[in-house]
Amino acid sequence: MLDLRVLNYFLTVAREESITRAAEALHLSQPTLSRQLRDMEDMLGKELMIRGPRRIxxxxxxxxxxxxAEEILSLASNTEQELRSDDTELNxxxxIGSAESDSVRxxxxxxxxxxTQYPALHFDITSGDRPAMMELLDKGLIDMALIYGHVDTEKYEVLPCPATDHWGILLRRDNPLSQKETITPHDLWKEKLIVSNQVLQxxxxxxxxxxxxxxPFADLHVSATYNLAYNAxxxxxxxLGSCIMLEKIIRLLPEDPALCFRLFNPSLEDRLFIVWKRFQLFSKGTQAFIGLLKQEISKITSA
Structure with missing residues (x-):
């Protein structure tokens, strides 16, 4: 069975790319560390690293x-923190794994x-696309995912965000389309477009x-693709082109006149969903957060 301690040794070596530097970081002798790694390779029946003269x-x-190993140690650390938490104080x-969206606000x-009520609570936010966030959620490495698109409601609990996101296009101000108040489908038929990989896939x-x-996108001039809106x-x-994206993902400053954003006409909307696994055993802090999210959404939708 894999030992968490040895997995940490292995990750340290992978990070340092050197047995010597890893041994110093772990406060171990080099022979002891080398033996531990050899024993793990023998147990698994696999060669895990090539030991070159200068680097691993x-x-x-x-x-x-x-x-x-990164996933296992992260899950072990999260579990230990939850078990050690004080029952009388939320900590x-x-x-949270999150897509890029102004609704995350x-x-x-x-x-x-x-x-504010429980200062000892700590929020860890991981950003990424939907497949990456759902993988982390299924492995128990995050408590909830903020994603677009529908999921299997027999497997997941789903809470819709109260805000609505709107699609449009990010343009250079010297683009003739920037003179328009809104953008129609026909405006994009001959435009050089930058589109997210998720959309194309x-x-x-x-x-x-x-x-x-x-x-179809195949009939349009897609000049580039992106995963992160800032890079887009x-x-x-x-x-490189004009980028199809959701409104307010990129903050456009008045003092930066180079870019502008124009909404689609007719309007095209989307909604972010808060998703977590059904029957998941959560820490008291996460339970309280989900309960508060439901309360805040109820306040907004009933107003």
């Missing part, structure tokens, strides 16, 4: 173990309300956007 290189099996960590505002948004544009804004700024 992970094999394919080593890279796989590195990813799994510990609440782990509502979740952070609610987190601030809870943290058909994971989310893609069907709704193609229906709105009234053409740099692409637009440097002239």
């Amino acid at each position: 290189t992970l094999t394919e099996d080593g890279l796989f173990l590195k990813k799994r 510990g960590h609440i782990h 509502f979740i952070m505002r609610t987190a601030h309300i809870l943290q 058909g994971d989310i948004h893609g069907d709704a956007l193609q229906i709105w544009i009234q053409k 804004s740099l692409m637009v700024s440097e002239g």
Whole structure:
């Protein structure tokens, strides 16, 4: 059986790319560390690292173990924190995986309300696309995911955010389309476009956007793709194209006149969902946060 202590040794070596430096960081002798790693390789029947004269290189099996070891140690740490938490005071960590969206502001505002009441609570936010966040959620590495698109409600609890997001396009101000108040589908048919990888892969948004544009993406001039909106804004700024994205993901400052954002017409909307696994055993802090989210959403929707 894998030993958590030895997994930590392995990750340290992978990070340092050196047995010598890893041994110093772990306060172990080099022979002791080398023996521990050899014993783990013998137990698994796999070569995990190539020991070169200047640096350690992970094999394919080593890279796989590195990813799994990071997940295992993170889950072990989270579990220990939850078990050690004081029953009389909400504390510990609440782990959230999130897509890029202005609607995340509502979740952070609610987190601030809870943290003001319980200062010992700590919020860990991981950003990424939907597949990455759902993978972390399924492995128990995050408590909840903030995502777009529907999920299996037999497997997950789903709470819709109260805010609505709107689609549009990020443009350079020297683009003729910036003179328009809103953008129609026909405006994009000959435009150089920057589109998220998720949209092109058909994971989310893609069907709704193609229906709105009234053409398949294959018939449009897609000049670049992106995962992170900030990088997409740099692409637009440097002239690679105009970027289809959700409103307010990029904060446009008045003193920066280079870029502008125009909404689609007719309007195209989307909604962020808060998702967690059904029958999940949560820490008291996470339970309180979910309860407060429900209360805050109820206040907004009933107003």
